[in-house]
Amino acid sequence: MGKLQEFDITFKDNKVVYSPGDAVSGTLKITTAQALLFKDIKVNCQGFCGVTSKIDDTAWTVEEQYFSSTLSVADKGTLKQGDHSFPFKFLIPASIPTSFEGNYGKIMYRVRAFIDTSRFSKDYKTEKPFYLLSLLNLNEVPDIHGPSSSSITKTFTYLLGVKTGTVVLKAQSDMKGYTPGQVIKLTTEIDNRSGKTTGTVVARLIQKVTYQTKKPTIDLRTLVQVEGTGVKADKQAEWKEQIIVPPLRQSSMADCGLINMEYFIQISLKSPVVSFLLPIHIGNISVDTTSAQLSRPPPQTPDPLYSSAKPAKLEHSSRSEPSSHNQGPPTTAPRPARRPAPKPVPRMRVSTSSPSAPPAEMDYLANSMPTLYPLLPPEYSTSTLPHGQSLTPIE
Structure with missing residues (x-):
């Protein structure tokens, strides 16, 4: 990784499953082997869906994005040799679909981090997915x-x-x-x-x-x-x-x-x-089958004068x-x-x-x-x- 010894995203309490409306929080950890000049350090939280007509193809034919939030955790400067931590927190929207992965598409949620360096230096990026569970009642x-x-x-x-x-x-x-x-x-x-x-x-x-x-x-x-x-x-x-x-x-x-x-x-x-x-x-x-039974009207008793035998089953x-x-x-x-x-x-x-x-x-x-x-x-x-x-x- 060159000047970087560690460039990693960790979620708070190692949580990886979230629900709509939850907050995703964690820390971006960077360890440098030597000083690193940078223009910007950003953390992005994103949810999107991509589909294709070819099996297991990630060059999506069609995409839709549910949300994308970006946080700048450090402006232009120098990362000195050693360990650095940058906390982040994002709010997940309340109305988004559950995570999914199939042969021809996926619904994916992830946190990404970027280090933009000077013009002739290497940029760095990393990402970590998380699972979103939207319950169906x-x-x-x-x-x-x-x-x-x-x-x-x-x-x-x-x-x-x-x-x-x-x-x-x-x-x-x-x-x-x-x-x-x-x-x-x-x-x-x-x-x-x-x-x-x-x-x-x-x-x-x-x-x-x-x-x-x-x-x-x-x-x-x-x-x-x-x-x-x-x-x-x-x-x-x-x-x-x-x-x-x-x-x-x-x-x-x-x-x-x-x-x-x-x-x-x-x-x-x-x-x-x-x-x-x-x-x-x-x-x-x-x-809830009990509520359905309670909502049904009581069965009617047939008039004995007009009742007939039930058809055989x-x-x-x-x-x-x-x-x-x-x-x-x-x-x-x-x-x-x-x-x-x-x-x-x-x-x-x-x-x-x-x-x-x-x-x-x-x-x-x-x-x-x-x-x-x-x-x-x-x-x-x-x-x-x-x-x-x-x-x-x-x-």
Whole structure:
């Protein structure tokens, strides 16, 4: 480092994680081996976002800056041989996004220091990043209470196009918002109105990050995948599965105009090829389900003169153990159930539309795979995590 033996930034109490509205304070330490003439010594605190269309490229195509504050800690003069300390303090704005780093961009916060020397001498600079955590309270997300549900009906041909069949696929999650460690409870119903056994049913937790470059770049990742067996010809079945939410970054990058993060549960059949998405939110503060229950009106008691028997429900399999991205198959065996009384089944179409472009890179999940598909194909997977779970057939 030439004349400098030390040029380092230290944060007060070695703190490296901050929240919006906090003060970042610390000390710039300089140790010189000999006297050093300088024009200015400055410390800068900066928060910015940069995105690109090339993977792991730091030559940003588009940037946005959230704040940049500069403090001059010493004017023109001479740093004598020895140790020197310059304290600094910056206030972080109250409305800025959480830190993030992905394949095609990052949201970064850092403190930098500069020593401007004379015209023909070497300038010096150093920097130290810090992490900003902006918590997402799921209770502040609009329409967060209740399940996320969807359904689709598909007509298909088989036996070389000689015969036609229909499959009805319905699914719902118990909630719309989760925090890491919570369990997503999925209920899926398959009504196979054909003479052919369906392929396996698959549920995937998918993460999508959109980077807003000139042509938006989409980065997808399958985080968790679980599977159940197919449904025999002219049978119905209900599949219940649970997925433990792994450590994930929060949904949405509030106050960031260049990066957007979303999460979905994709429900699909491998044959016939049919799928849809259940949008969910991942946050830091869990949904208060008690307040939602208190706000619901009490159930009405039906008039006995006009009451009718409730339609029979599909029997379901024994509850499986929660599934995380590294868990094995459940040990609970399915049990058969009787077919309910026949009832008319209306033709249903997708009630939750798929996003126009399919989820993001996590540094703790190694097998990210970007895709250019406009929709999420049902066979898409970057994970080899089969979770053998049988369905309960209805005799």
